[in-house]
Amino acid sequence: MTTVQSPPAPPTAIRPRVVARTGLYAVLAANVAVVTVFFAQAGFASNSLIVIGRLLGLYGALVMAFQLLLVARLPWLDRRIGMDRLTSWHRWTGFALLWTLLGHLVFIAFGYAEGTDTGPVGEVVDLAETTEGILRALVAFALILVIGATSARYARRRLAYETWHFIHLYTYVAVVLAFTHQVAVGTTFTASSAATTYWYTVWGVALGSVALGRLVLPLWRNLRHRFRVSAVVPESDNVVSIHITGRDLDRLPAQAGQFFLWRFLTKDRWWQANPFSLSAAPDGTGLRLTAKTVGAGTAALRHLKVGTRVFAEGPYGAFTTLHRRKTESLLIAGGVGVTPIRALLEDLEGHAVVIYRVSAERDAVLYGELAELARAKGAELHLLTGPPVPDKLAPRELARLVPDIADRDVFLCGPPPMMNAVLRTLGDMGVPKQQIHFERFSLAG
Structure with missing residues (x-):
């Protein structure tokens, strides 16, 4: 990699x-x-x-x-x-x-x-x-x-x-x-x-x-980069990764943790725009998104053909390393929220702890890549499985896994209930707000 x-x-x-x-x-x-x-x-x-x-x-x-x-x-x-x-x-x-x-x-x-x-x-x-x-x-x-x-x-x-x-x-x-x-x-x-x-x-x-x-920026960027699907890779029964290629991607101002609004220009889906985070840090040659099936639109992604034209609006989002306050980090992912976390781990420097929370091991999408990245970067990786109760991200458990949590930047992405619970926990543990970084998928206008 x-x-x-x-x-x-x-x-x-x-x-x-x-x-x-x-x-x-x-x-x-x-x-x-x-x-x-x-x-x-x-x-x-x-x-x-x-x-x-x-x-x-x-x-x-x-x-x-x-x-x-x-x-x-x-x-x-x-x-x-x-x-x-x-x-x-x-x-x-x-x-x-x-x-x-x-x-x-x-x-x-x-x-x-x-x-x-x-x-x-x-x-x-x-x-x-x-x-x-x-x-x-x-x-x-x-x-x-x-x-x-x-x-x-x-x-x-x-x-x-x-x-x-x-x-x-x-x-x-x-x-x-x-x-x-x-x-x-x-x-x-x-x-x-x-x-x-x-x-x-x-x-x-x-x-x-x-x-x-x-209008102007999206049109100009798409005319300049001419995005196309270069590969469709199933990650599991209900998760698929789409690889995007294009021209001059080294000039695209995208960062790990950001997302695009993607339109795949097929006859039946060209009018739908869906927000998906980058699941790998931009490397100047290609982009990758990873999506979970939640409806007919996302289910159709695994049937995209290589060469399909793509209209991408973005990059959007402040869930990046721009807002770092500390030299060490804690990354917490839940479910398919691992996609921007995986990209951020690739981009972050300094010691990192990664906690991945899923119901079962089979739901741990991209876990192999996370493990490989963690080994290469000297990061700690913890996979937490099981039902929501008992809370494995409660203060006592987090303090055991990350004793110096208050001295780290915390990057959080996952389902809203999990994010809300973890945010409360971080507040109870005294983690300063300016060190907590998260973003919800909301589109202005």
């Missing part, structure tokens, strides 16, 4: 995730301040309800633009923060957007209805019929309501990813409608040339980021 390894960055006091997160907060805070200044310069209406409503509308427009930045899949942000965390932030800012726009609508309606006999609902209807841009804003708000409803945990669990994704494409329709509403009736937007330039810049950067990360 030969690999081309780039030496990982040594542990540093500078934390990339903190830098990226702080940068995002600073950008958002600075824009909130700028919006507030432009709003004050534009002058206030005599009605305080209208003043509050207009300010909430401006903040809503800013939050909407910020949301686009979170789902843009920009490599710099993704590698430092991670798609799962960006998705979580996107979700919460989405609810913030919903309440902000609702407040905008309510305050504007009651503000314009003050001193009239029409009432807030009648005033909204009258504005929609007589004022340019209001009807578009109401349609945008209705779309955001539908999108917000499908993002609720109850609905999300019951919708197929493709259905959920299709509904969320209407977000872009809502963005366009909201922007044209702002252009048509936004007094702050037209109050000065500086304000007009600012808002065009905000929306241009937000939409441009989405176009770059979601």
Whole structure:
């Protein structure tokens, strides 16, 4: 087994995730301040309800633009923060957007209805019929309501990813409608040339980021690398490895621990994109993913033909050596979650302990490769088998296997219940949060 390894960055006091997160907060805070200044310069209406409503509308427009930045899949942000965390932030800012726009609508309606006999609902209807841009804003708000409803945990669990994704494409329709509403009736937007330039810049950067990360980069990388299936290797009855080749793969900025969205361009599967981690560290000549059968889509992978064209979006994820804090590591894998762990072991330097948790030995996919790598790198490898109870990853057991666990980086990947239990255990054992690295498969947007 030969690999081309780039030496990982040594542990540093500078934390990339903190830098990226702080940068995002600073950008958002600075824009909130700028919006507030432009709003004050534009002058206030005599009605305080209208003043509050207009300010909430401006903040809503800013939050909407910020949301686009979170789902843009920009490599710099993704590698430092991670798609799962960006998705979580996107979700919460989405609810913030919903309440902000609702407040905008309510305050504007009651503000314009003050001193009239029409009432807030009648005033909204009258504005929609007589004022340019209001009807578009109401349609945008209705779309955001539908999108917000499908993002609720109850609905999300019951919708197929493709259905959920299709509904969320209407977000872009809502963005366009909201922007044209702002252009048509936004007094702050037209109050000065500086304000007009600012808002065009905000929306241009937000939409441009989405176009770059979601369209331009994937198209450019696939045209450049021309991915194809080079081999299909069954690992067990329900697990298969797909080897990918292409052009100039040494220039593909992929790292061990990351994942791609893979589309295999066959007649019946070209429209499906599935996230699979790299199960081997990129060596500049090929890529490998390893998938477990969980449905018709993954079951069809073992029938792929050599030469099948592949459209790959990525690499994505912050589950890499970039975030190391210590020179020694502990890698914990559960089930098929071993795939990024196996790739990370190949890439990590320094002493490593690997714990692989499965129900039975026959479920230990890639165990032979793990054992070979462990011998070559001087790592400790522990295979833990058996039912979930008793917990073989409880504090006492982990302390026995890894007495110096608090002095190691911990990389964790496995089924959600196992990951949640291990995260609680690591907290109980006093392992600092900045030394715990994990990522859940969540796609922003």
